Ligand code: SF4
């Protein structure tokens with residue numbers, strides 16, 4: 307099981323590009339320079355070498371990149387793009403259009419800080435800012451997960467109960483530029499797993515049931531003027547699609563486990579059994595945190611962690627199930643929501659527990675902005691702090707900044 | 713409009729139009745109505761070509777006819793008519 311593919315030494319960027327090469331989407335549209343990633347550079351090489359038949363569109367901006375993907379996906383193509391930081395910010399308008407038009411585009415986000423001041427390093431400000439755009443968001447811990455997400459994303463996005471675009475996120479530089487052993491699948495396994503893109507039926511303006519794709523033989527209009535009389539209903543449909551995505555992410559993750567030996571879900575608990583304090587977070591820092599948990603467990607301390615893989619849709623019920631016995635929870639955020647009580651993940655976790663009879667103590671730790679390092683000893687400090695909170699029985703300071711100079 | 717509109721489960725996804733745009737009557741946006749004085753009209757059809765809504769038809773008889781279901785009252789036709797055959801009247 308999972309032993310047929312090659313193990314390759316790849317950076318996160320290369321792992322994603324390799325997966326996309328195996329998927330061989332019909333269209334890749336990308337803005338080729340800063341803040342672009344090596345993902346699309348590698349893909350352009352695959353195309354130039356004739357290794358894949360993908361149509362590569364080098365556009366003049368990220369706004370255009372997403373627009374090209376929207377057009378391509380609307381005519382039935384599989385469309386992919388990648389971006390980071392300001393590139394994602396520049397896509398803003400079209401992100402919403404892709405999701406609202408229900409186009410199963412897949413995009414890799416290499417998480418990087420937003421200006422100003424200018425910073426090219428990792429934090430989650432870019433993708434967290436897009437959390438309300440209607441895209442499914444998957445966060446990866448390492449390059450292996452990024453490779454695997456780049457394959458599963460298509461099956462999630464194109465599922466008839468979902469039909470939403472998927473962005474999967476990997477930490478800038480920490481993953482994107484760091485070499486790692488990545489277990490790959492054989493090309494044919496990837497192709498078979500993905501299959502052909504299929505289309506649901508919709509009622510057209512001519513009153514016929516036709517495939518949901520732009521086709522001159524069966525004309526439809528996608529996303530036209532939609533005022534107070536219908537817009538609200540279309541948004542409600544998106545809510546439902548997100549809800550459905552929860553089950554589909556789990557199903558696809560399980561199915562992927564069968565061909566790769568690596569199963570995925572909405573979240574990943576780590577040593578949570580009998581844990582009294584735990585941290586919750588996402589991205590590459592969770593890899594470091596696992597090492598810290600191991601060390602503390604060896605010393606007999608009852609600590610654990612919960613890694614969130616799917617941030618949209620957010621797995622509220624599943625979070626409670628995993629953490630219901632934990633007394634103190636520390637939520638790690640690598641982005642800010644200025645003026646809010648805490649970071650985006652903190653707000654979700656605290657809200658999840660509102661209806662739970664036994665509410666745990668929850669504290670927020672913002673770390674790593676602009677690529678500030680998060681070494682094991684800082685994570686150790688967070689566990690120390692959580693244990694102190696447990697002894698005291700209350701949270702004195704809700705939001706703390708980790709690794710910040712006072 | 714008293715017609716009951718369908719709920720979110722009953723309309724196509726992605727904002728796909730499930731009725732032709734002809735059913736969307738835009739005539740009620742109008743504040744000023746262009747009114748034709750047939751005596752003055754010389755059938756030059758400038759109004760027909762200039763109307764951005766395609767709301768001015770040329771009939772088989774050669775006369776023009778304004779479709780008030782779709783005329784938005786922009787008054788471009790009134791402005792373009794060389795004969796002063798179109799008059800603007802407040803609704
Ligand atoms: S007022 Fe405007 S919309 Fe109405 S008939 Fe004249 S040109 Fe057309």
Ligand code: SF4
Pocket residue numbers: 748752753754755756757758759760776792793794795796797798
């Ligand atoms: S522009 Fe005036 S004269 Fe010409 S067809 Fe229209 S109404 Fe008649």
